Amino acid sequence: MIMFMFMLLMLLSSTSAHKGRPQRHTIVQPSELRPVEAIANLPELTSRNIADFIGNIDGTEESDEAALRFLATYGLVPNERECPECLNGKMSLVKDNALPLHFVWRCSSCKTSNIITKKMIRENTFFQEQKLSVQKIVHIAADWVESPGRNNERTASLHGVTTSTIVNLNKLFRQLTEQWFERQIEKNSNFLLGGPGKIVEIDESHMYKAKYNRGHMLRRKSIWIFGMTERHTNKVAMFRVKQRDAATLLPIIRAHVKPGSMIVSDGWAAYGGIRTLQRAFTHRWVNHKVNFVDPSDRRVHTQSIEATWGAFKRELKAKYGVPEDQLDGYMSTYMFRRYFGRKKLLNHLLIEMKYYKKEDDSPAEGSSKDADKIILLQPIFFFFVF
Numbered sequence: 001m002i003m004f005m006f007m008l009l010m011l012l013s014s015t016s017a018h019k020g021r022p023q024r025h026t027i028v029q030p031s032e033l034r035p036v037e038a039i040a041n042l043p044e045l046t047s048r049n050i051a052d053f054i055g056n057i058d059g060t061e062e063s064d065e066a067a068l069r070f071l072a073t074y075g076l077v078p079n080e081r082e083c084p085e086c087l088n089g090k091m092s093l094v095k096d097n098a099l100p101l102h103f104v105w106r107c108s109s110c111k112t113s114n115i116i117t118k119k120m121i122r123e124n125t126f127f128q129e130q131k132l133s134v135q136k137i138v139h140i141a142a143d144w145v146e147s148p149g150r151n152n153e154r155t156a157s158l159h160g161v162t163t164s165t166i167v168n169l170n171k172l173f174r175q176l177t178e179q180w181f182e183r184q185i186e187k188n189s190n191f192l193l194g195g196p197g198k199i200v201e202i203d204e205s206h207m208y209k210a211k212y213n214r215g216h217m218l219r220r221k222s223i224w225i226f227g228m229t230e231r232h233t234n235k236v237a238m239f240r241v242k243q244r245d246a247a248t249l250l251p252i253i254r255a256h257v258k259p260g261s262m263i264v265s266d267g268w269a270a271y272g273g274i275r276t277l278q279r280a281f282t283h284r285w286v287n288h289k290v291n292f293v294d295p296s297d298r299r300v301h302t303q304s305i306e307a308t309w310g311a312f313k314r315e316l317k318a319k320y321g322v323p324e325d326q327l328d329g330y331m332s333t334y335m336f337r338r339y340f341g342r343k344k345l346l347n348h349l350l351i352e353m354k355y356y357k358k359e360d361d362s363p364a365e366g367s368s369k370d371a372d373k374i375i376l377l378q379p380i381f382f383f384f385v386f
């Protein structure tokens with residue numbers, strides 16, 4: 001009881017000490033706010049210069065102030081908060097050295113009625129559930145961008161965190177690229193492939209899902225990816241498909257390829273209906289049983305999509321296969337890196353952090369870890385649909 005009184009006294013004295021000081025209701029001035037997309041206009045963010053933008057990983061007030069300003073400027077954390085309890089208006093930004101980023105939101109209206117409403121700076125943001133500091137997460141993201149081939153144990157020891165922390169963060173970064181892909185499809189018409197005079201190559205690629213039991217392969221299931229590339233560009237779109245029939249593939253082509261494109265496939269089987277799509281597509285195909293380039297028209301080949309499969313599968317192989325439930329993340333990461341020509345990837349990853357929506361967890365998928373690795377048994381380039 002005495003302890004409680006003492007704490008109350010401390011609290012009262014500390015709050016009265018703030019009286020007379022102007023209250024801070026925003027992190028940066030409203031005139032300093034920028035749309036998050038403006039991060040793409042910053043110089044290429046790298047592990048070498050990122051501290052100039054979001055501060056060091058040393059946990060000092062200066063570093064946190066830098067991070068706070070950067071995050072608020074671009075909307076990665078809210079620049080101001082309304083009190084959810086008393087609805088009396090804006091919360092105050094107050095110093096709290098014990099909390100991440102050295103600050104917390106507190107309502108001064110609630111305070112007068114003996115309730116203290118606080119909100120963490122990171123609440124409802126990408127960073128909310130992360131235990132690491134914002135700076136550390138972004139430094140690890142820089143590493144993820146710059147050293148995709150490095151193994152997780154090595155990355156973990158470089159950053160002084162556990163391997164599972166790195167595994168989880170990498171998974172989160174791949175989710176951000178999935179979100180990027182979905183957002184582009186929704187809002188960016190330039191994201192569509194092809195157009196008049198452009199060639200779009202389409203193909204399906206096969207992967208095995210192998211189930212192991214004490215070293216014996218019990219059964220295996222096929223996984224198919226349908227892919228499209230716009231020739232001579234970085235544009236690529238991949239979709240996991242259950243069937244390889246016209247009913248599955250034609251709607252994907254229709255939704256993602258611009259009218260006027262010339263579409264090239266190897267084989268005709270599922271694609272005969274392309275001409276019926278009424279989008280002024282030209283469809284040409286090459287029969288790989290006979291040759292790889294149509295001798296009557298050297299443009300008719302699928303070497304760009306084949307090379308894409310090769311590159312993508314080499315990435316998966318370097319990981320010794322990947323869990324099936326993470327295949328989409330690897331697909332979109334491949335597309336993300338390629339779309340931007342490996343430039344300003346960290347800038348674009350930060351932009352996605354603003355739009356981050358937590359996915360609904362499906363814990364059932366976590367149960368099958370190593371048993372569900374996708375094993376790539378196919379030779380990469382010479383796969384026939386027939």
Ligand SMILES: [Zn+2]
Nearest residue numbers: 083086107110
């Ligand atoms: Zn309040």
